[in-house]
Amino acid sequence: MDFTKEYEQKLTTAENAVKVIKPGDWVDYGWNMATVHDLDIALAARGQELHDVKIRGGVLMEVPEVFKIPNSKEHFSFYSWHYSGIDRKLAKEGFITYVPVRYSEIPRYYRENVEPMDVAMLQVAPMDKHGFFSFGPSGSMEAAICERAKHIIVEVNDKIPRCLGGFQAEVHISKVDAIVEMKEPYARCMPASRPATDVDKAVAKIIVNEIPNGACLQLGIGGMPNAVGSLLAESDLKDLGVHTEMYVDSFVDMAEKGIITGTKKQLNPGRQVYAFACGTQKLYDYLDDNPACMAAPVDYVNDVRVISAHDNMISINNIVNMDLYGQVNAESNGIRQITGAGGQLDYVMGAYLSKGGKSFICCSSTFKDKAGELQSRILPILHPGSTVTDTRANIQYVVTEYGMVNLKGASLWERAEKLISIAHPNFREQLIQDAEKQGIWHRSSKI
Structure with a gap:
């Protein structure tokens, strides 16, 4: 089955995709190296017209653009499942709060315990011939997010590896509401480990x-x-x-x-x-x-x-x-x-x-x-x-x-x-x- 036509119908810009987000919404940003980028920039551009948008994510590798706008705290708050150095710095500045959690329980939290996501924005690898987008190296709870999200936007990054899995490692195009292709794709890498002492x-x-x-x-x-x-x-x-x-x-x-x-x-x-x-x-x-x-x-x-x-x-x-x-x-x-x-x-x-x-x-x-x-x-x-x-x-x-x-x-x-x-x-x-x-x-x- 050819999914090209459906892909073209759902393909849009980041600016158009984030228009679905309303004041008070819960929004998911993905996880770690697959945190959204272009969609974050587009949402930040809408910041002054929004308030009380609540974002979930964690182990950030870059400072999100939504925290760089004037009076950011009036418009956005971020709930982190796990702190990186960047999360920790943003928490000290009052932008982020930690959610105590056993990592193994997060999928169940999404399915049963937390407010359902109004909009899930997830960075993914390019679609395969069967219509699936791989979550790449950051798929630990993305399938659970997609199950309960009211609206799913994928940000396609061709620098993300296609990570094979046994189950729940991808989302099908039929479940996706909008597709955004990253303008300048890149992979977020960690620096090489410091020499052992x-x-x-x-x-x-x-x-x-x-x-x-x-x-x-x-x-x-x-x-x-x-x-x-x-x-x-x-x-x-x-x-x-x-x-x-x-x-x-x-x-x-x-x-x-x-x-x-x-x-x-x-x-x-x-x-x-x-x-x-x-x-x-x-x-x-x-x-x-x-x-x-x-x-x-x-x-x-x-x-x-x-x-x-x-x-x-x-x-x-x-x-x-x-x-x-x-x-x-x-x-x-x-x-x-x-x-x-x-x-x-x-x-x-x-x-x-x-x-x-x-x-x-x-x-x-x-x-x-x-x-x-x-x-x-x-x-x-x-x-x-x-x-x-x-x-x-x-x-x-x-x-x-x-x-x-x-x-x-x-x-x-x-x-x-x-x-x-x-x-x-x-x-x-x-x-x-x-x-x-x-x-x-x-x-x-x-x-």
């Missing part, structure tokens, strides 16, 4: 030694998971699989070197499964029309039951800080939101439930604050207002450059002892004193 390498080495042949990997966002990926790419491990929330460049390196085959996976053998992807152009080129990779909705990819169905599931995630009870904060600096919960808890739980699986929480033992003072990431208690991303009952392995400890089955005394043992030496004595005040330091505890 000595601390990153030390943590990565500890974790890599715990990974068996045939393991299934999830790598979180950040320098240490990237360092683990780089070290794995240089290892002699075999037949690794991928089932991950975010697909990153290090997976490409491992796949091209033959380390990733997916042949030992219990689900979707031979395919690298992910909810969204973001990285360099190399990553997008690798994903494009690649049947070895499988884009799928996040309520499948991050489902604890699906994660745990993989034997030897290995989950590796960064944190902001944690306390001596084992409570992990991976998303805020006190009351200031830094990022989001994402799927960390799902993978912490799923990996532990997996046969032979292991969940790793990794961090440098210290960091320097704005004044240049050294601060410990292992704290007596979390700072007031800090978010508990992972509860103390869920944590398995914790790794710093000073070693690795397993908190499963450990009492409060044992947790304090273990965590202090991998804290920076400069802070251990103070942590012991704090633990004694809190009644979680036993007289027989030793470092």
Whole structure:
């Protein structure tokens, strides 16, 4: 069947497409690298005639034009599912607010819990011969958005890779109300990862030694998971699989070197499964029309039951800080939101439930604050207002450059002892004193 005529009938300009948006509407902007661009510019141009337009999106890679107009806050507000550095800056300026969420639940939120979208504006890859527009690397919840949106506008960007999937990875032209072709298409890329520090390498080495042949990997966002990926790419491990929330460049390196085959996976053998992807152009080129990779909705990819169905599931995630009870904060600096919960808890739980699986929480033992003072990431208690991303009952392995400890089955005394043992030496004595005040330091505890 030829969809050319229908395409031509629905093809319009960004300026015409956004005329459907009314004051008070809920509008979706897409997600991460596939956030709309030309449609954002066109909506900003209408800003002065609109008020109380509420936008959903997240992990922004550019500042939306709607926030650059005079008195923007009177016209637009933005609700973010997950903060990038840009989201965080805009939140500080009062343009954006965070929506607390487990990433895996967002599709259900759209279907059941939040106001239906009046207008969904989604950036997509060019239509295929069957009339489908691929959501590209950002399709984790787009299908759910389309199910409930009253009006669907797609912004076609021919620089977005066509990401193959098992299901819910595309929208058919019959469901689309308007098509806009991006005037100057480009792919939003992340800069190459910073070189691994000595601390990153030390943590990565500890974790890599715990990974068996045939393991299934999830790598979180950040320098240490990237360092683990780089070290794995240089290892002699075999037949690794991928089932991950975010697909990153290090997976490409491992796949091209033959380390990733997916042949030992219990689900979707031979395919690298992910909810969204973001990285360099190399990553997008690798994903494009690649049947070895499988884009799928996040309520499948991050489902604890699906994660745990993989034997030897290995989950590796960064944190902001944690306390001596084992409570992990991976998303805020006190009351200031830094990022989001994402799927960390799902993978912490799923990996532990997996046969032979292991969940790793990794961090440098210290960091320097704005004044240049050294601060410990292992704290007596979390700072007031800090978010508990992972509860103390869920944590398995914790790794710093000073070693690795397993908190499963450990009492409060044992947790304090273990965590202090991998804290920076400069802070251990103070942590012991704090633990004694809190009644979680036993007289027989030793470092």
